[in-house]
Amino acid sequence: MLAFLMQLAKADGPIQSDLAGLLDIEQPTLVRLLDGLERNGMIERRAAPGDRRARRVFLTPVARAQAEDILAFLAELRAGVLDGIEPGELEIALRVLSRMSENIVASRGAPR
Known part of the structure; x- marks a missing residue:
């Protein structure tokens, strides 16, 4: 789930089917994951303009703040590990x- 949230933090609003490919998971698995995250207030799905069937996935403000904190920590950790x-x-x-x-x-x- 962390990889999923980090992917959304980097590219907010991908189409749901593209996200399955990026994460290398099957569509049904992704749908179950998205359903749970949506119930917990972490993501929201919106219709994609121009395609009634496609849904875009966005982090909620709460999830975005958490993801940004994690990304900042990872950047600091990477800098320390690679120092010198x-x-x-x-x-x-x-x-x-x-x-x-x-x-x-x-x-x-x-x-x-």
């Missing part, structure tokens, strides 16, 4: 971690 690390070093580290992740995925399908 040169951009080139970070790029190399990310490439190594990406390759390690690919190796793990590949090894899952390898016969034993």
Whole structure:
């Protein structure tokens, strides 16, 4: 749910079906999540102009304030964690971690 709220904080008002794709979840799963968040006053759904079937999803002011606090905390945390690390070093580290992740995925399908 946190990833969902952070996605909305970055791009408020996405179309519901696009949001499912961004989060890599199925539509029925997204609808259940949205129903619960709407009941709790965290989001509101509005009709998309020009398309009667499409619904846009927006954070409520309460949820927006919470999301902004979390984003600010994450930015501060990231700055502290990356303090003193040169951009080139970070790029190399990310490439190594990406390759390690690919190796793990590949090894899952390898016969034993």
